[in-house]
Amino acid sequence: MLVVRELSKQFGGLKAVDDLSFDVKSGTIHSIIGPNGAGKTTLVNMITGVYRVTSGEIYLKKEGEVYHKDDIEEIIHGKRENITNISMNKLVHKGVCRTFQHLEICKEMSVLENIMLGFHRFLNKNFILSCINSKKIREDEKKYEYEAIQYLKMFSLKDITYKKADSLPYGVLKKLEIIRALAAKPRLILFDEPVAGLNPKETAEISEIIKELANRGITIILVEHDMKMVMQISDKITVVNFGKKLAEGTPLEITDDENVINAYLGKRHGKA
Ligand SMILES: Nc1ncnc2c1ncn2[C@@H]1O[C@H](COP(=O)(O)OP(=O)(O)OP(=O)(O)O)[C@@H](O)[C@H]1O
Ligand SMILES: [Mg+2]
Incomplete structure (x- = not known):
């Protein structure tokens, strides 16, 4: 590789x-x-x-x-x-994706929003299309939200989907960083x-x-x-x-x- x-x-x-x-x-x-x-x-x-x-x-x-x-x-x-x-x-x-030795999580955002950042590889591609088609944006967002929740389930973190990152313990944030990297497939x-x-x-x-x-x-x-x-x-x-x-x-x-x-x-x- x-x-x-x-x-x-x-x-x-x-x-x-x-x-x-x-x-x-x-x-x-x-x-x-x-x-x-x-x-x-x-x-x-x-x-x-x-x-x-x-x-x-x-x-x-x-x-x-x-x-x-x-x-x-x-x-x-x-x-x-x-x-x-x-x-x-x-x-x-x-x-190619990575996680950081020192956490790089957006603490002001929710868990879900942090994971959605990981999907930007796919969202950016359709940016122009998305600008003229708001229905498409909503569909894409729904699809990626669904995927994000699947990852959260895999890490036993579904309960904190909408929690703000700064309220979460360090161990959870480390997992969140991994999920965000995985979101970019x-x-x-x-x-x-x-x-x-x-x-x-x-x-x-x-x-x-x-x-x-x-x-x-x-x-x-x-x-x-x-x-x-x-x-x-x-x-x-x-x-x-x-x-x-x-x-x-x-x-x-x-x-x-x-x-x-x-x-x-x-x-x-x-x-x-
Ligand atoms: N941006 C930088 N500017 C100057 N020196 C740096 C920089 N980044 C790392 N170094 C130096 O390079 C060397 C290697 O650092 P590095 O962070 O890669 O080590 P590491 O193997 O990851 O260590 P650790 O196990 O403690 O994380 C160290 O001496 C460090 O001080
Ligand atoms: Mg190091």
Whole structure:
């Protein structure tokens, strides 16, 4: 789904991401782990068009392409799109969405209104048509409202559909951010610490939801410090330290990697 090649980001004298390359296979959960300040959020920010890259390239599988062989091979050999430095808004239209390490919820809006923001990918397309056809607007709104409520049911949050976001606990807002990303019907979704600050029950719920999304064919990039969760649900893990790739492999391979234990895992027992 995604190919990252020799990606770097320089902030003044600091190389936050340093010559990083990795491939993310379609429909898998690919985790990015590493110590605080390792460059994980910077990486997500470059992939999602929030930061411009200093150097390197990012490629995305073309929408609608059917791949018969190993898809990474085919992406490398041409069925790919260079998305380096593409704006976040354009990426949403290509099926790439994210959540933020620090919540980006509109607190003045209701839960439903926040989710409706996620649907703008579809609403914008018909904007001119909608301007001359108010019946169409109402129909579209109804349809998306219905879909939003289905998502709320999936997250056991239907009861708070019309509540204002600023009255809700942190754990609920984290879920709301995930729903808003899902509303854009992404092919690839990047989660930046989706369970940070959540209790074990909420963490387990979000883990289940992320697994379910992957089962439905959505590709997941997961940045997370909760090692129990990462080890349980990841297909592949890339470990980053000082902006560089330290190791890569299955959860089992990573748990046994001496460099990873020394730089990161050794200091952590389960949840950070
Ligand atoms: N906009 C910025 N301007 C300057 N330096 C930045 C900026 N964003 C990040 N950095 C620096 O880049 C390095 C990597 O930060 P980043 O937020 O990517 O780390 P992280 O791996 O996400 O850490 P954490 O696990 O704590 O979230 C840090 O040293 C940070 O201070
Ligand atoms: Mg971060």
